[in-house]
Amino acid sequence: xxxxxxxxxxxxxxxxxxxxxxxxxxxxxxxxxxxxxxxxxxxxxxxxxxxxxxxxxxxxxxxxxxxxxxxxxxxxxxxxxxxxxxxxxxxxxxxxxxxxxxxxxxxxxxxxxxxxxxxxxxxxxxxxxxxxxxxxxxxxxxxxxxxxxxxxxxxxxxxxxxxxxxxxxxxxxxxxxxxxxxxxxxxxxxxxxxxxxxxxxxxxxxxxxxxxxxxxxxxxxxxxxxxxxxxxxxxxxxxxxxxxxxxxxxxxxxxxxxxxxxxxxxxxxxxxxxx
Amino acid sequence: xxxxxxxxxxxxxxxxxxxxxxxxxxxxxxxxxxxxxxxxxxxxxxxxxxxxxxxxxxxxxxxxxxxxxxxxxxxxxxxxxxxxxxxxxxxxxxxxxxxxxxxxxxxxxxxxxxxxxxxxxxxxxxxxxxxxxxxxxxxxxxxxxxxxxxxxxxxxxxxxxxxxxxxxxxxxxxxxxxxxxxxxxxxxxxxxxxxxxxxxxxxxxxxxxxxxxxxxxxxxxxxxxxxxxxxxxxxxxxxxxxxxxxxxxxxxxxxxxxxxxxxxxxxxxxxxxxxxxxxxxxxxxxxxxxxxxxxxxxxxxxxxxxxxxxxxxxxxxxxxxxxxxxxxxxxxxxxxxxxxxxxxxxxxxxxxxxxxxxxxxxxxxxxxxxxxxxxxxxxxxxxxxxxxxxxxxxxxxxxxxxxxxxxxxxxxxxxxxxxxxxxxxxxxxxxxxxxxxxxxxxxxxxxxxxxxxxxxxxxxxxxxxxxxxxxxxxxxxxxxxxxxxxxxxxxxxxxxxxxxxxxxxxxxxxxxxxxxxxxxxxxxxxxxxxxxxxxxxxxxxxxxxxxxxxxxxxxxxxxxxxxxxxxxxxxxxxxxxxxxxxxxxxxxxxxxxx
Numbered sequence: 001x002x003x004x005x006x007x008x009x010x011x012x013x014x015x016x017x018x019x020x021x022x023x024x025x026x027x028x029x030x031x032x033x034x035x036x037x038x039x040x041x042x043x044x045x046x047x048x049x050x051x052x053x054x055x056x057x058x059x060x061x062x063x064x065x066x067x068x069x070x071x072x073x074x075x076x077x078x079x080x081x082x083x084x085x086x087x088x089x090x091x092x093x094x095x096x097x098x099x100x101x102x103x104x105x106x107x108x109x110x111x112x113x114x115x116x117x118x119x120x121x122x123x124x125x126x127x128x129x130x131x132x133x134x135x136x137x138x139x140x141x142x143x144x145x146x147x148x149x150x151x152x153x154x155x156x157x158x159x160x161x162x163x164x165x166x167x168x169x170x171x172x173x174x175x176x177x178x179x180x181x182x183x184x185x186x187x188x189x190x191x192x193x194x195x196x197x198x199x200x201x202x203x204x205x206x207x208x209x210x211x212x213x214x215x216x217x218x219x220x221x222x223x224x225x226x227x228x229x230x231x232x233x234x235x236x237x238x239x240x241x242x243x244x245x246x247x248x249x250x251x252x253x254x255x256x257x258x259x260x261x262x263x264x265x266x267x268x269x270x271x272x273x274x275x
Numbered sequence: 276x277x278x279x280x281x282x283x284x285x286x287x288x289x290x291x292x293x294x295x296x297x298x299x300x301x302x303x304x305x306x307x308x309x310x311x312x313x314x315x316x317x318x319x320x321x322x323x324x325x326x327x328x329x330x331x332x333x334x335x336x337x338x339x340x341x342x343x344x345x346x347x348x349x350x351x352x353x354x355x356x357x358x359x360x361x362x363x364x365x366x367x368x369x370x371x372x373x374x375x376x377x378x379x380x381x382x383x384x385x386x387x388x389x390x391x392x393x394x395x396x397x398x399x400x401x402x403x404x405x406x407x408x409x410x411x412x413x414x415x416x417x418x419x420x421x422x423x424x425x426x427x428x429x430x431x432x433x434x435x436x437x438x439x440x441x442x443x444x445x446x447x448x449x450x451x452x453x454x455x456x457x458x459x460x461x462x463x464x465x466x467x468x469x470x471x472x473x474x475x476x477x478x479x480x481x482x483x484x485x486x487x488x489x490x491x492x493x494x495x496x497x498x499x500x501x502x503x504x505x506x507x508x509x510x511x512x513x514x515x516x517x518x519x520x521x522x523x524x525x526x527x528x529x530x531x532x533x534x535x536x537x538x539x540x541x542x543x544x545x546x547x548x549x550x551x552x553x554x555x556x557x558x559x560x561x562x563x564x565x566x567x568x569x570x571x572x573x574x575x576x577x578x579x580x581x582x583x584x585x586x587x588x589x590x591x592x593x594x595x596x597x598x599x600x601x602x603x604x605x606x607x608x609x610x611x612x613x614x615x616x617x618x619x620x621x622x623x624x625x626x627x628x629x630x631x632x633x634x635x636x637x638x639x640x641x642x643x644x645x646x647x648x649x650x651x652x653x654x655x656x657x658x659x660x661x662x663x664x665x666x667x668x669x670x671x672x673x674x675x676x677x678x679x680x681x682x683x684x685x686x687x688x689x690x691x692x693x694x695x696x697x698x699x700x701x702x703x704x705x706x707x708x709x710x711x712x713x714x715x716x717x718x719x720x721x722x723x724x725x726x727x728x729x730x731x732x733x734x735x736x737x738x739x740x741x742x743x744x745x746x747x748x749x750x751x752x753x754x755x756x757x758x759x760x761x762x763x764x765x766x767x768x769x770x771x772x773x774x775x776x777x778x779x780x781x782x783x784x785x786x787x788x789x790x791x792x793x794x795x796x797x798x799x800x801x802x803x804x805x806x807x808x809x810x811x812x813x814x815x816x817x818x819x820x821x822x823x824x825x826x827x828x829x830x831x832x833x834x835x836x837x838x839x840x841x842x843x844x845x846x847x848x849x850x851x852x853x854x855x856x857x858x859x860x861x862x863x864x865x866x867x868x869x
Contacts (some may be wrong), residue, residue: 066622
C-alpha cells in the first residue's frame, strides 16, 4: 500500500509524470499498436522506426507543453533538474549522468552511421503521375477521362473469367493467390509487390491508371520521382488491350474494391486545362 | 530622415525594375533575345537557385507588406470607432515597419527581375509578350501604392481628429486596394505558368494568346484568395515576432506591457486567419486536380507527397504553439484559472491530431519492417494515411484552437445576461455536434468511393465554419456588457511565451518557402505547363533534400534582413512611443485585445 501511495505521489509531480507519460507513449507505440489490435481480430504490425521516432517526438512536445503551460507546474517540473544540478548529495548521480549521457548519444550516433549490408531506407512515392496519353502497340490511348471499355459492352462475368485466367497465368507468382502481394516470388523483391487487398492501392486509382501501370510496368514509369525500384514488367508486348482491361476488372471484382471514378463530364478541366 | 531616404531608394528601385520589365516587354527586344540565346548562367549556385532565392525572399517581403496593411487598417478602425487610442498607436507602429520593409521588397523584386531577364530570356520573352499590359499597370500601381503609403504614414499625426481621421483611414483602405491589385496581377503570371488555357499550345505565339484568358486562368483566383489570407497570417506572425523581440529586449514595465499586448494582437490575427487558410488551400488543390490530374497526383500522391508530411508537422507546430501561447497567456488573466483543467484535454486532441495528420501513407521502412507490414502501408495505421483521417484530424484541431480562443476571451469576464448558462450549453452543444459531424464523415469516408469521399471534406469544412460563426455570434451577444473579473496583467508573461511567438514566425516563413516549392515544383520540367519546356541544365525537379537547403537559405536571408528591419524599427521614435504607450495603457480601465 505504501508503495502504491509513493507511486501516486511521484505521479503527482510534473517531472515524474512527464517521464511516466513518455514511457507509456513508447510502450503504446512500440508494443500496443503491434499487439493489441490482433487481440480483437484486427491485423497489425510493428511501427517502422522512422514513424516511431516521429510519434515519440510529437508525444514529447505534447508533454513539454503540458508541464510548461502553467507557471506553477513548470516551476515544479524544473525542481528535480535544479536539484540534480546543485545538490551536493547527488554528486554521484551527476557524475554518472555526465558519463552515461554522452555514451548514450555516442552509441545512438554510431548505430545510425555504422555501415550495414541492408539497402538504405528511402522516401518512396507510391503513385506516379500518369501521362495524359500513352502509345499502346502503336495506337495512342488518351488516359484522362478514360473508362474501362469492357464495362460498357459485353458481360462482366465473362470479362472476369478472362481476367482471372490472365491473372493466374501471369500475375500470381508475385501478387499472390489472395491478391495480397504475397506470391511465391514476393520475398525476393524490395519493395514487395503491391497488395491489391490494401485500401491504399487500387481503390484510390482509376481503371485507366491501372491499365497504364500494367501495360507499361516499371520501365514505363515517369522520369520524375526516380528511382522507383519497380520490378513490374511491361505487359504491352504480351497481353492484348482487352486482356489488360479484363484483368483490371478481375482485380476490382475479386478484392471487392470500386475503382476511382472521374469527375462528372464538364467538371474536370472545366477551365480548359491541359489534361 | 531615414524614411525619406528609404522613399527615394524605393522609388529608384521601382523605376529601375520597371524599366527593365518594360524593356523586356518590347517585342523587338524580345525577338532579339529569342534569336540570341535561351538561357543565361549564374555562377556557383546556378540559375535556378538564384531565381528561386530571389523570388522566394521577394515573396516573403511582399507577403509582409501586403498583409500588414490589412490589419493595420482594421486596428486603426478599432481605434477610431472603439475610441481606444492604443489601437491607433499600434496601427501606426505596424505601418512604420512597412516603410522599411517596402525597400527590401523592391530591392528583391528588382533582383528577381534582373535575374529573370538575364538568366531566362526566352521564357521572359514569352511571358512579357502576353502580359505586357498588366506589367505596365503593375509598375504604375507601385507608384500609386508607394505614394499612398507615404501619405498614410506621414499624415498620421496631421489627420488625427474627426473627419480628417476618417479620411486618413480611407487612405489605409486605398493602400489595401492597390496592394491587392498588385498581388492579383503578379498571381496571374505565375498561375498562367501552372495552368495556361487549353487553347495555348507549344506552337502558339504569345501575340496570339488572348490576354484575359491567360490572365484569369484556372488557378488564378484560388491562388489570389489563398495568398490574401496567407499574407495576413504571415504579416501577423512577423509583427508578433517583432513584438516578442521588443518584449524580450524591453527595459521598462511600460514597454513590456505594450509589446506583450502587441504580440498578442499580432498572434491573434495570425492564428485567426490561419484557421480559415486550410479551406482556401483545399480549394487551390482541388482546382489543380481539376485542371490536370497528373499535376494533382504529382502534388499529393507522387514525389511531392512527402512535402505534405513535412507540412503536416509544421502546421502541427503552428497549432500547438498558437494554443500554447494562449494557455500560457491565461496565467496573466484573473479568472482564467477556472479553465486551466480543460487545457490538458485540448492538448490531447491536438497531439492526437498531429499524430494522425503526420502519419505517412507510404512509410519509410527497412526491409524487415516492410516484410512485417506486408508492404509499404501499415496494416493498422494505414487507415490514418488517407485523406479521410487527415481531414478529420485537421478539422478537430481547428475546432480545438477555436475553443482555446473562446476560453481566453471569456477568461476575465462574467456575463451579465440572464441566459448565460443556456448560452454556454448551446455553444458547447454546437461545438460537440460539429465535432460529431466531422468524425462521422471521417469514418463514413472509408466506406464510399474516392469521388464521394472528396465531397465529404466540403461538408466537414462547412460544418466547422458554421459552428464557429454560430458560437462566436452567441458569444458576442452573451458577453455584451459583461463584468470584468479583473484587468489583464499585460507584461506578465514568461519569456518562453515570447520565444513561442518567434517559433511561430520562423515556422510560418519556412512553411511558406516549402509550399511555394510544392506549388512551383509540380510543373516539373515545364516553365509553362505543357506549353514551354525547360530545356536548361536545371530542368530536373530538385530532390527534397536540396529543396530543403535552398528553402532554409531563403528563410535565413529573410529573417536576417527582418531582424535588421526590427532593429531599425526600434531606433525610430523609441522615446516618444514609450511615453505614448505608457499614457495610453495607464488610462485604459478595460483589458484590451480580448
